[in-house]
Amino acid sequence: MKETLSSNVTPYLAEFLGTFILVFASGCNAAVGGAVWGPCSSGAILAGITYAFYGASGAHLNPAVSLAHALQARVSFTKAIVYGGIQIAAGFFGAVASRLVVGETPYAQPAEGFTWWETGLVEVFYTAMLCQVFLCVTVSRGTGPPNQYFGVAVGFAAMAAGYSGRHLGAGFLNPAFVMGLGLMGKVRGFLWGLFFVVCECCGAGLAAGFFGWCKIDPHRGLKEPSRGYTVHLKSFKAYNLKTKDTGLFNEVVDPYLVARLGPEENQTPHIRNSLNPVWEGSEFSLLAGPKGYLLEIEIKNNGIVHDNTLGSCQLPLADFPRDGWSRRRESLGEGAGMVDFEVLCEAVKSPSQATGPQAHELGGRLLAEFVGTFFVVFTVGLNILGLSTQPALAIGATLVSVTFAFRGACPGHFNPAVTLAVASAALHGPLGSEVGLFVIVQFLAALVASFFYVMVENWQTFPLEGAQGFDLARVGIAEGLFTAIFAYVVLALPTMTTSKTQAHNVAPEFTGLAIGLTFMGTNVAAAAISGGVLNPAIALGVATSHLVGGDSGEIAHCVLYIVSEVCGGALAAGLFIATHPSWYIPVMAPLTGVERASFP
Numbered sequence: 300m301k302e303t304l305s306s307n308v309t310p311y312l313a314e315f316l317g318t319f320i321l322v323f324a325s326g327c328n329a330a331v332g333g334a335v336w337g338p339c340s341s342g343a344i345l346a347g348i349t350y351a352f353y354g355a356s357g358a359h360l361n362p363a364v365s366l367a368h369a370l371q372a373r374v375s376f377t378k379a380i381v382y383g384g385i386q387i388a389a390g391f392f393g394a395v396a397s398r399l400v401v402g403e404t405p406y407a408q409p410a411e412g413f414t415w416w417e418t419g420l421v422e423v424f425y426t427a428m429l430c431q432v433f434l435c436v437t438v439s440r441g442t443g444p445p446n447q448y449f450g451v452a453v454g455f456a457a458m459a460a461g462y463s464g465r466h467l468g469a470g471f472l473n474p475a476f477v478m479g480l481g482l483m484g485k486v487r488g489f490l491w492g493l494f495f496v497v498c499e500c501c502g503a504g505l506a507a508g509f510f511g512w513c514k515i516d517p518h519r520g521l522k523e524p525s526r527g528y529t530v531h532l533k534s535f536k537a538y539n540l541k542t543k544d545t546g547l548f549n550e551v552v553d554p555y556l557v558a559r560l561g562p563e564e565n566q567t568p569h570i571r572n573s574l575n576p577v578w579e580g581s582e583f584s585l586l587a588g589p590k591g592y593l594l595e596i597e598i599k600n601n602g603i604v605h606d607n608t609l610g611s612c613q614l615p616l617a618d619f620p621r622d623g624w625s626r627r628r629e630s631l632g633e634g635a636g637m638v639d640f641e642v643l644c645e646a647v648k649s650p651s652q653a654t655g656p657q658a659h660e661l662g663g664r665l666l667a668e669f670v671g672t673f674f675v676v677f678t679v680g681l682n683i684l685g686l687s688t689q690p691a692l693a694i695g696a697t698l699v700s701v702t703f704a705f706r707g708a709c710p711g712h713f714n715p716a717v718t719l720a721v722a723s724a725a726l727h728g729p730l731g732s733e734v735g736l737f738v739i740v741q742f743l744a745a746l747v748a749s750f751f752y753v754m755v756e757n758w759q760t761f762p763l764e765g766a767q768g769f770d771l772a773r774v775g776i777a778e779g780l781f782t783a784i785f786a787y788v789v790l791a792l793p794t795m796t797t798s799k800t801q802a803h804n805v806a807p808e809f810t811g812l813a814i815g816l817t818f819m820g821t822n823v824a825a826a827a828i829s830g831g832v833l834n835p836a837i838a839l840g841v842a843t844s845h846l847v848g849g850d851s852g853e854i855a856h857c858v859l860y861i862v863s864e865v866c867g868g869a870l871a872a873g874l875f876i877a878t879h880p881s882w883y884i885p886v887m888a889p890l891t892g893v894e895r896a897s898f899p
Contacts, residue, residue: 310605313355314382315389317348321360322393322476329480330401335688338461338470342696346454353437353449362386362474362496363503367430370507372568373438375553378603383474390475394483406484407477408491410468417755419498421469421681424751425460426502427509428674428700429472432456434510435704447808452703455696455815462693463678466685467755474499509670513663513708528616530594531643532558533582534626535567537598539636540574540609553601554609556638560585560594569601574636594619596638598631610635619644661733665740667709671701672744675713676840680752684759691826695819702811712789715741715835720786720868724875745840753844763842763856765829771856775863777828781821782867783874785833788817790875835861 324344328337345360352358357374359365362383369379398404409418433456436449457472464470471477474496481492535556542551554576555569563585570576585594597611610631619625619642628639678697682690698713705711712718715738722734753760765774792810818833825831832838842857 310356311381311385313352314359315385317352317356317358317360318386318389318475319393319396320348321345321473322390322479323396325471325473325476326394326397326404326480327401330397330404334465338458338465339689339692341461342454342456342458344454345457346450349450349453356382357437358450359433360386360475361429361472363426363472363499364430364433366500367434367503367507367510370504371434371438371510372555372570373434375569375571375601375603378601381603386475387478390473390479391482392479394476394479398483404480404483406480406488406491407471407495408468408488410466412757413467413755415494417757418464418467418469419494420751420755421464421467422471422495422498423502423505424674424677425456425464425470426472426499427505428502428697429453429456429460430503430506431509431670432700432704434506435708438510448703448811451812452700456700459678459693459696459700462687462689462696463681463685466687467681471495472499472502509666513667528586528644528646530560530585530616530619531582531624531645532585532640534639534641535578535581536639537576537631537636538639540576540598540631541635542574552609554598555601556581557597557599558583558585558594559597594642596629596631596640598636598638610638612638616644661736664709665736667705668711668713668737669740669744671705671709671711672713672741672836673748674701675834676745676748676837677752679837680749680840680844681756683761684752684756691819691822691831694822695815697815698818699811699815702814706811710737712737713741713744713834713836714786716782716833716864716868717786717789719865720790720872720875723869723872724790741836742839745836746843749840749844760845760847761841762845763830763832763838763853763860766827769828771859774829775859777825778832778860778863779867779870781825781829781831782833782864783870785817785821786868786871787874789814790871791879829860832860833864833867835864838864 321341321344325341328341332340348360349358352360357368359368359382362379365374365379365382365386368374369376374382394404409415432452436446436452460470460472462470477495477499478489478492481488481490481495484491537554537556540552540554551572551574553569553571554573555567556578557564557566565583565585567578567581570578593613593615595611595613598609599606600609612629612631614627614629624641624643626639626641628637630636631638674697675694678694679690681687682693687693701713702711710718710721712721718734718737718741765771765777769777792813821833822831825833832841838857838860842853842860846853846857
């Protein structure tokens with residue numbers, strides 16, 4: 300009984316303590332942390348405590364994150380509501396503690412010169428980015444931490460938002476934080492707190508919708524199957540499950556199905572209050588090695604406190620036909636009900652043959668590339684126009700987060716020069732049609748992002764130009780060479796999942812961090828010469844927005860920057876082929892699938 304009570308209390312205690320720490324530290328930063336290192340401090344603390352509390356409670360520490368999980372059926376709405384209440388209570392006590400330490404703490408409200416809709420829109424966007432990153436890097440096939448970088452990705456997303464939204468009065472991203480500060484600000488502070496909560500909940504909804512539409516799987520593309528079998532599963536149903544009363548809201552079970560095959564695991568969303576659930580639209584593939592595995596099907600209840608098993612069965616792969624789909628109905632144990640599903644077991648002769656329902660549709664991959672590029676360009680605009688103290692850090696942090704988040708859903712370049720460089724280094728002959736589509740989407744995302752950052756910044760723009768004292772020739776050379784450095788790092792990172800490069804994959808968990816830090820460094824180095832754009836999409840967005848403002852000279856500057864950066868990418872591709880000849884793939888490589896080019 301004592302062990303059960305402890306396991307019931309632990310997740311809630313962890314959420315309370317983690318949220319208290321986050322709000323206390325962020326409140327101190329808001330009051331006395333300053334614009335230079337305050338957002339960095341808050342993001343770093345969030346990264347650390349996300350690692351610290353993930354094993355105990357999932358480390359939501361944010362009602363918006365809990366809401367996004369509930370909307371994606373990763374937790375029940377009951378659990379999300381309980382989590383949210385505990386987080387807001389912890390936020391209040393964290394705000395009280397920070398006020399006792401530093402004195403008066405400011406509550407969330409639009410900054411001077413900005414109205415509610417401008418600040419609110421930025422809050423929606425960056426909360427959506429935070430929740431999207433959290434879902435992408437923590438929702439896994441297994442029950443433990445899905446990777447080693449999830450805390451870094453989440454912390455860097457908050458860091459980027461803090462620098463980008465601070466001058467507008469945005470970048471809080473957490474209803475527990477804004478309500479904690481709001482309750483300390485009397486009626487006005489409380490009302491503004493409610494406004495920010497609405498914005499953050501809208502951001503959570505956007506993130507959940509996007510995540511579901513793209514069917515993002517953070518594990519996809521990270522493993523190469525050996526010779527063996529691919530088991531495809533779909534059309535899941537269960538019958539006559541055991542009744543489980545959660546005790547708090549007098550509900551029956553909220554079941555979900557887990558399928559395991561050796562080290563591989565995947566699961567369906569949960570169905571609320573059903574003893575005969577049907578998981579329509581859920582389908583996935585599991586990869587088995589040549590020695591074979593038992594397929595385990597387990598039905599679990601998504602409880603408020605912990606998930607308990609309702610029943611399970613184990614089936615040898617030898618029992619499955621190899622010539623087509625077959626329907627199976629299996630017992631989950633005595634008195635535990637039945638499970639019904641369709642299965643196809645096919646031999647895999649080579650990694651390139653491993654295909655299945657998890658392959659992302661082209662539309663979903665293009666949307667993921669669009670969203671990632673949007674946030675990169677949007678962050679650039681807000682930091683330049685807002686006179687950020689750390690623009691390179693904010694842009695690099697954004698790139699770290701979206702690279703980690705979208706690595707399983709799209710190429711994850713967010714930069715036409717890099718995409719063209721990767722395609723050039725991975726094939727002979729003309730570029731594939733998909734490469735052109737991704738480049739077009741990146742440019743389109745930049746145009747949309749530039750419109751939004753100009754709109755929220757009271758229609759201000761800034762020119763695309765080099766630093767004073769440098770002529771166009773030196774500006775172009777700087778842009779080309781620093782773009783080549785950045786593109787080469789992306790190319791040379793051992794992220795290809797083919798048999799040729801698997802042995803070279805020395806740090807697959809840190810590719811996003813390496814890419815973001817490299818961009819940060821090259822941006823700082825080139826900023827005093829050319830501005831450190833290093834991305835044709837950014838160049839087009841900045842130039843177009845300023846051109847609309849009436850500066851016709853932007854056309855020539857835009858052409859110079861784009862040509863220089865594309866040439867830099869081509870230089871990087873040539874150097875990559877010369878220094879990594881064994882990685883060169885002299886055939887057309889698709890932008891998705893198990894056998895693919897070096898897309899992080």
